[in-house]
Amino acid sequence: MDLDADFIVIGAGSSGCVVANRLSANPQNKVVLLEAGGRDTNPWIHIPVGYFKTMHNPAVDWCYRTEPDPGLNGRSIDWPRGKVLGGSSSLNGLLYVRGQKEDYDRWRQMGNEGWGWDDVLPLFKRSEDQERGADEFHGTGGPLAVSNMRIQRPICDAWVAAAQEAGYPFNPDYNGADQEGVGYFQLTTRNGRRCSAAVAFLKPARNRPNLQIITNALVEKINLDGRRVTGVSYLDKAGQHHTITARREVILSGGAINSPQTLMLSGIGPADQLQTNGIEPL
Ligand SMILES: Cc1cc2nc3c(=O)[nH]c(=O)nc-3n(C[C@H](O)[C@H](O)[C@H](O)COP(=O)(O)OP(=O)(O)OC[C@H]3O[C@@H](n4cnc5c(N)ncnc54)[C@H](O)[C@@H]3O)c2cc1C
Numbered sequence: 001m002d003l004d005a006d007f008i009v010i011g012a013g014s015s016g017c018v019v020a021n022r023l024s025a026n027p028q029n030k031v032v033l034l035e036a037g038g039r040d041t042n043p044w045i046h047i048p049v050g051y052f053k054t055m056h057n058p059a060v061d062w063c064y065r066t067e068p069d070p071g072l073n074g075r076s077i078d079w080p081r082g083k084v085l086g087g088s089s090s091l092n093g094l095l096y097v098r099g100q101k102e103d104y105d106r107w108r109q110m111g112n113e114g115w116g117w118d119d120v121l122p123l124f125k126r127s128e129d130q131e132r133g134a135d136e137f138h139g140t141g142g143p144l145a146v147s148n149m150r151i152q153r154p155i156c157d158a159w160v161a162a163a164q165e166a167g168y169p170f171n172p173d174y175n176g177a178d179q180e181g182v183g184y185f186q187l188t189t190r191n192g193r194r195c196s197a198a199v200a201f202l203k204p205a206r207n208r209p210n211l212q213i214i215t216n217a218l219v220e221k222i223n224l225d226g227r228r229v230t231g232v233s234y235l236d237k238a239g240q241h242h243t244i245t246a247r248r249e250v251i252l253s254g255g256a257i258n259s260p261q262t263l264m265l266s267g268i269g270p271a272d273q274l275q276t277n278g279i280e281p282l
Pocket of ligand 1: 016085094096
């Protein structure tokens with residue numbers, strides 16, 4: 001079966017779930033979201049400490065390993081990445097930590113209009129449902145639940161006290177005015193359950209008639225007509241190849257490893273490396 005869509009989103013991870021939600025909020029947009037992994041039905045995904053069961057599990061993790069690294073005495077190490085609805089947000093450490101104000105301002109200084117701290121802060125607030133309530137830095141009522149740690153152990157309290165004795169200021173909110181100091185984590189959980197990007201952003205949107213979510217769909221290639229993207233090709237679980245035509249845009253949100261890989265498989269990337277891998281550069 002070949003399809004068409006206005007927007008094709010590759011990868012249903014942290015970013016892809018948000019993009020698919022926002023684009024399909026407009027009923028005029030026909031959106032197809034393609035995810036290489038399956039649905040997030042594994043119960044360990046939703047239990048915060050369940051990442052001990054999901055990381056390194058090929059059913060939900062790409063199970064990458066790094067090349068041997070001279071800086072690690074030649075060792076290679078595991079490099080987990082989520083392969084399931086929610087992507088890495090379905091198996092990550094749940095810590096809600098924003099970047100530094102200066103990081104975003106530097107992005108804007110580099111020419112990225114709309115990415116400065118004053119631009120992103122209202123969006124952080126809008127997306128958030130902060131257990132502590134709304135203030136200058138936090139929002140409530142958004143799709144992404146942010147909670148305090150439910151368990152506070154004496155050893156953690158002792159560690160925080162020791163850090164203060166060593167001169168580090170106590171910071172009750174490292175996502176607030178200042179990131180410096182020592183304090184307790186904020187977590188992307190609601191009532192003790194993981195609030196992944198799929199739970200926060202896909203679940204509320206998944207019944208929209210203009211959003212089609214296709215799981216077990218491995219995008220093999222972005223299709224081009226000259227230098228213009230026309231759609232994507234993907235492989236389903238049964239080994240069948242499909243093509244989808246994009247009337248407007250293809251959004252590549254396959255994560256830090258797979259997005260560049262998908263570009264390279266499509267002939268986009270450093271010419272010498274493409275040729276080494278037998279791919280004809282664009
Ligand atoms: C083990 C671990 C712990 C982490 N802990 C934290 C933490 O505590 N706090 C924090 O803020 N961040 C944490 N992170 C980082 C955070 O989870 C990631 O930065 C974030 O999820 C990346 O989002 P993304 O959308 O770029 O990619 P991902 O969420 O990885 O999503 C990419 C999606 O694209 C899919 N995909 C890839 N290739 C294809 C293809 N060819 N066809 C179809 N689909 C494809 C993947 O299967 C995946 O679902 C952690 C990450 C890991 C792996």
